Every structure is written in structure tokens, then in C-alpha cells.
Amino acid sequence: MWLLFAVAMCTLAVTSSLWAQAKKELRVAAAADLQPILPGIADRYEKATGVKLLVSFGSSGNLATQIINGAPMDLFLGADFVFPEKVVAAGLADGTAPTQYARGTLVLWARKDSPLQPISLDSLVDKRVTAVAIANDLRAPYGQAAVAALKRMKMYDTVKPHLVVAENIAQAAQFVESGNAQLGLISLTAASTPRFQAEGTLVRVPRSVYAPIMQCAVVMKNSDRRAEAHAFLDWLLKPEVQASLVPMGLEPVR
Structure with missing residues (x-):
């Protein structure tokens, strides 16, 4: 009986540990213009918070289509307003409008x-x-x-x-x-x-x-890491982080 209890407790501990580790990862769909710079930004964020970004790059249109068709993502960093808005219109975003993070x-x-x-x-x-x-x-x-x-x-x-x-x-x-x-x-x-x-x-x-390239993001409503995704987006909008985007080729929104 004690052996079964010990095994159960070990299993629970391992499961909890794996769950906690998974909570430290964010699945991010990111527009291809971010490919040269997001890995460095992700490294900074991981060092500051312990949260690792697992990034998939592509065109904003393709990424939006994949998300709408069920691709499991926590955060979508688009290169404009239109494609993130399509995710909002599909009822998949945690919010009523995309959040601009850069230009x-x-x-x-x-x-x-x-x-x-x-x-x-x-x-x-x-x-x-x-x-x-x-x-x-x-x-x-x-x-x-x-x-x-x-x-x-x-x-x-x-x-x-x-x-x-x-x-x-x-x-x-x-x-x-x-x-x-x-x-x-x-x-x-x-x-x-x-x-x-x-x-x-x-x-x-x-x-x-050309029309302004207003780069916007949405957090996925069905993600179990919404809080972590919002936390990263809040961090990205901090004045010091926004200022660091300028040498990388993005104009800050704050």
C-alpha cells in the first residue's frame, strides 16, 4: 500500500514538474520580418523571466490561416493589423482588437x-x-x-x-x-x-x-498560457524594450 502511494506521489511530482516546465514555454507565430531580430529578443526575455519562446516564422497571411485552421499557438506577432484582425474576427483572440507593438x-x-x-x-x-x-x-x-x-x-x-x-x-x-x-x-x-x-x-x-505597416499582435483565447503571452507582450511594450527595437529596424509605438 505504501509502495503504491509512493509511486503515485512520484508520478504526481513528475507530472507537476513537466507541467511547470511546459508553462515556461510560449508558442509564438511570428511574421517573417521578425526572423532576423526575434531570436535575440527571445533570448533577452528568457534570461529575464525564464520563459522560452518557441517561434514559428512565416508570412502573416499564412500564419493567420494556420491559426484559424487550428494550429496550436499562444501568441501571434503579425506584420500588420489586417491578419491579426482576421484571427480576432474568427473568435480566437483573447481580446476585441489586436495590440500594436511596432511599426x-x-x-x-x-x-x-x-x-x-x-x-x-x-x-x-x-x-x-x-x-x-x-x-x-x-x-x-x-x-x-x-x-x-x-x-x-x-x-x-x-x-x-x-x-x-x-x-x-x-x-x-x-x-x-x-x-x-x-x-x-x-x-x-x-x-x-x-x-x-x-x-x-x-x-x-x-x-x-505605402500604407503604414502597423505590426500587431493577438493572444490566443484558448491558450492555457494566456497570462504568460500577455506578460511577454507587456514586456515588449516597455519603453526600454521599445527603444531597443530602433537599431533592429522597427519603429516603437511608445
């Missing part, structure tokens, strides 16, 4: 060894250009911003035959870095990494030619 910036980037250097926005219509990388404008907010900017600058008809459409903004950055595209309309987060700074140059696209 993104669109840039034109080219390798330093490109014959197009020094680049300008007019480089997009240079006759030597045969490949311009952008993210998919149906699923990626930075792709939508790129198409909007090209149309607003009256360059779209000229550039359209040369567009190389990537699945997400991280892949678009890879295309131009690898030389598979001569130019890329990519996120400032990608262009701000040490590697991209060393290998290329950028020109900021005027914000007057």
Missing part, C-alpha cells in the same frame, strides 16, 4: 558589388534591372507595401515583368542577398542586420507611397 519600414536594398550602385528609387526602372525581389502581396504585408509603393510612384507597369515574388519577406531578402535578384524591396529589419549592412546599401521608401 515597420520598407526599403530598397542592393548588394554593394551591384553595377547599379549607388542605388536610388530610380534604380527600379533602370534598363539593366531584370529581377526585383518582393514578398507575396497576397499574404505578406511588406509585399503589399511594395506593390502599393510601386503603383504610387508610377513604376509598377515597368517593374512588374521583373518581379521575383517570394513566399515571405525573409525569403525576398535572401533572393537579393544571394544575387538571384538585383534589387529587393524588403523590410528594414532584414537590411539592418550586420550581414546586410556589410554586404549592401539601402534606400528608405518614402512612407507617403
Whole structure:
């Protein structure tokens, strides 16, 4: 009898330990523009709190669709307002509206060894250009911003035959870095990494030619880690953390 009791208590202790460990992990679906910077942010947060972020990257549109179709996530960090709002509209968010955590910036980037250097926005219509990388404008907010900017600058008809459409903004950055595209309309987060700074140059696209990239987040209503997800989002919005986003290519909202 005592043996059975001891075994039961050990089983309970192990189960409780595993549950506690699981509570220290957050499943995060994150927009691809965060791929260069979120691992470092996650490391800082884990050191400060002991909570580990398990991150899946992708285009905001694909991630929203996966969440709506039942993908188990605790937090969705999108690259705009629209796709997180779709999660809210589906009744899956813990709240009535997405929370903005940053603002993104669109840039034109080219390798330093490109014959197009020094680049300008007019480089997009240079006759030597045969490949311009952008993210998919149906699923990626930075792709939508790129198409909007090209149309607003009256360059779209000229550039359209040369567009190389990537699945997400991280892949678009890879295309131009690898030389598979001569130019890329990519996120400032990608262009701000040490590697991209060393290998290329950028020109900021005027914000007057594309809608604001208001990067928003939602916590999942059915998550058993809602409190932890809200705690991370609150931490991300702290003034000192917001200020640290600037060198990484994001504009703070606070």
C-alpha cells in the first residue's frame, strides 16, 4: 500500500514538474520580418523571466490561416493589423482588437558589388534591372507595401515583368542577398542586420507611397498560457524594450 502511494506521489511530482516546465514555454507565430531580430529578443526575455519562446516564422497571411485552421499557438506577432484582425474576427483572440507593438519600414536594398550602385528609387526602372525581389502581396504585408509603393510612384507597369515574388519577406531578402535578384524591396529589419549592412546599401521608401505597416499582435483565447503571452507582450511594450527595437529596424509605438 505504501509502495503504491509512493509511486503515485512520484508520478504526481513528475507530472507537476513537466507541467511547470511546459508553462515556461510560449508558442509564438511570428511574421517573417521578425526572423532576423526575434531570436535575440527571445533570448533577452528568457534570461529575464525564464520563459522560452518557441517561434514559428512565416508570412502573416499564412500564419493567420494556420491559426484559424487550428494550429496550436499562444501568441501571434503579425506584420500588420489586417491578419491579426482576421484571427480576432474568427473568435480566437483573447481580446476585441489586436495590440500594436511596432511599426515597420520598407526599403530598397542592393548588394554593394551591384553595377547599379549607388542605388536610388530610380534604380527600379533602370534598363539593366531584370529581377526585383518582393514578398507575396497576397499574404505578406511588406509585399503589399511594395506593390502599393510601386503603383504610387508610377513604376509598377515597368517593374512588374521583373518581379521575383517570394513566399515571405525573409525569403525576398535572401533572393537579393544571394544575387538571384538585383534589387529587393524588403523590410528594414532584414537590411539592418550586420550581414546586410556589410554586404549592401539601402534606400528608405518614402512612407507617403505605402500604407503604414502597423505590426500587431493577438493572444490566443484558448491558450492555457494566456497570462504568460500577455506578460511577454507587456514586456515588449516597455519603453526600454521599445527603444531597443530602433537599431533592429522597427519603429516603437511608445
